[in-house]
Amino acid sequence: MQKIIDRFISYVKIDTQSNPDSDSTPSTKKQWDLANKLAEELKTIGMEDVSIDENAYVMATLPTNIDRKIPTIGFIAHFDTSPDFSGANINPKIIENYKGGDIVLNEEENIILSPSYFDDLKQYKGQTIITTDGTTLLGADDKAGITEIVTAMEYLIDNPHIHHGPVRIAFTPDEEIGRGAHKFDVKKFGAEWAYTMDGSQVGELEYENFNAAGVKVTVKGKSVHPGYAKGKMINAITIANEFLSMLPKKEMPQFTHHREGFFHFYEFKGNVEHAEINGIIRDHDRDKFDARKELLERMISDLTDRFGSIISIEIKDQYYNMKEKIEPVMHIVDIAEQAMLDLNIEPIIKPIRGGTDGSQLSYMGLPCPNIFAGGHNFHGRYEYVPAESMKKATDVIVKIVELTAKYYNDEA
Structure with a gap:
């Protein structure tokens, strides 16, 4: 030895x-x-x-x-x-x-x-x-x-x-x-x-092993003087936070184990004009993996209906089970x-x-x-x-x- x-x-x-x-x-x-x-x-x-x-x-x-x-x-x-x-x-x-x-x-x-x-x-x-x-x-x-x-x-x-x-x-x-x-x-x-x-x-x-994808969400806001912002300002940080609040609360790494999949957003950067959040999707089951991607797309669609075409998502598959x-x-x-x-x-x-x-x-x-x-x-x-x-x-x-x-x- x-x-x-x-x-x-x-x-x-x-x-x-x-x-x-x-x-x-x-x-x-x-x-x-x-x-x-x-x-x-x-x-x-x-x-x-x-x-x-x-x-x-x-x-x-x-x-x-x-x-x-x-x-x-x-x-x-x-x-x-x-x-x-x-x-x-x-x-x-x-x-x-x-x-x-x-x-x-x-x-x-x-x-x-x-x-x-x-x-x-x-x-x-x-x-x-x-x-x-x-x-x-x-x-x-x-x-x-x-x-x-x-x-x-x-x-x-x-x-x-x-x-x-x-x-x-x-x-x-x-x-x-x-x-x-x-x-x-x-x-x-x-x-x-x-x-x-x-x-x-x-x-x-x-x-x-997990099926895996990387996720990037981008929000384009509008910055104006906060004293005169009513009806004009679009705060990219606020909308990005709203996207995060729509995620299933218990489907995150700290709440999952064994074969349970998750969403994990690990980076948030930006200001009123521009915000970007980066994350990953993981699931052992291929159908559930695809369903997770579809859920994020629906969330973006919902936010687009409410705020206009200022939020976008990019999902890239990384590897498979x-x-x-x-x-x-x-x-x-x-x-x-x-x-x-x-x-x-x-x-x-x-x-x-x-x-x-x-x-x-x-x-x-x-x-x-x-x-x-x-x-x-x-x-x-x-x-x-x-x-x-x-x-x-x-x-x-x-x-x-x-x-x-x-x-x-x-x-x-």
């Missing part, structure tokens, strides 16, 4: 924060530092066909070691970290044999990782916990996934008695800003299906579930209340469920990952590769 810890720490110490305001791919030059390191490391451990393209997508092959035809499968993780919190000068802390109490991340600033608030910690008593020092994020999202994939490939290379078909792996930039799959070359990757190693706690296995693409090939989920069961890991099959590169890739022709990578509290100073969880995820990868070969032998 020490090799996993050392490998993980070598990755997280490289700053790979992505930038949503950049138009380049990758969105930050510093992502190249880890991309290049990974390409060289894959060559060192014995992977073949190692490539890194002009957009920093890293790919490599583990050739089959059996003489019958087995589908090529893949494993994918992203190397960028979230722009929500600093990823520079990460100084991980390693807590061996965690006692189950508070972990002081930063004594000077009194930053404490406590199971009284983050109750998931309680299940890792006695394990080795890797945390931040309280001033940065950790980067387990998704450098834990990268660690697990590289370690699993190295293990398979070093243990040729484990029979397997061809395996492709890929590491991508800019997932945290929604672009991880945008320039992914599915044809070059050449796998029939793949798994993203980008989930959280041990056992997570996800093949459903990958369940539609994975249900026809459910054996790829079954194999992952069986791998966990064989390793005495209880599968936690649940919908993702968010998006994933796997969703976009599934609609690009590469069905791609998501598997746990082991980390918790992503995108902030309280992020942590148990080393044992990374070891279990590594074992799951190896077992999936092994079971795929066995599945197709049995099918034959």
Whole structure:
């Protein structure tokens, strides 16, 4: 397990924060530092066909070691970290044999990782916990996934008695800003299906995610002297607020869970002359997703009838529920579930209340469920990952590769 810890720490110490305001791919030059390191490391451990393209997508092959035809499968993780919190000068802390109490991340600033608030910690008593020092994020999202994939490939290379078909792996930039799959070359990757190693706690296995759309509402008002405004002023802020007041009150993130969808407006800016509000729509059910879009259109129509053509809406679909693409090939989920069961890991099959590169890739022709990578509290100073969880995820990868070969032998 020490090799996993050392490998993980070598990755997280490289700053790979992505930038949503950049138009380049990758969105930050510093992502190249880890991309290049990974390409060289894959060559060192014995992977073949190692490539890194002009957009920093890293790919490599583990050739089959059996003489019958087995589908090529893949494993994918992203190397960028979230722009929500600093990823520079990460100084991980390693807590061996965690006692189950508070972990002081930063004594000077009194930053404490406590199971009284983050109750998931309680299940890792006695394990080795890797945390931040309280001033940065950790980067387990998704450098834990990268660690697990590289370690699993190295293990398979070093243990040729484990029979397997061809395996492709890929590491991508800019997932945290929604672009991880945008320039992914599915044809070059050449796998029939793949798994993203980008989930959280041990056992997570996800093949459903939100349908998603972005929303922008614009109001054009008229500003006149308030002392003489009667019948003349049109206050864009007031009308924008009226639009927000028409939303279903309980269909917002703070009131929803499981498969419940929501409206979420997260930005409001403007003045009397011009107001703009930005938000998102999310729902696992495609019909309900479409109904949410239709509701917003009706709200705009109602306001237009009352105030004239001064309010407009732009709705852009962002991604769809990958369940539609994975249900026809459910054996790829079954194999992952069986791998966990064989390793005495209880599968936690649940919908993702968010998006994933796997969703976009599934609609690009590469069905791609998501598997746990082991980390918790992503995108902030309280992020942590148990080393044992990374070891279990590594074992799951190896077992999936092994079971795929066995599945197709049995099918034959």
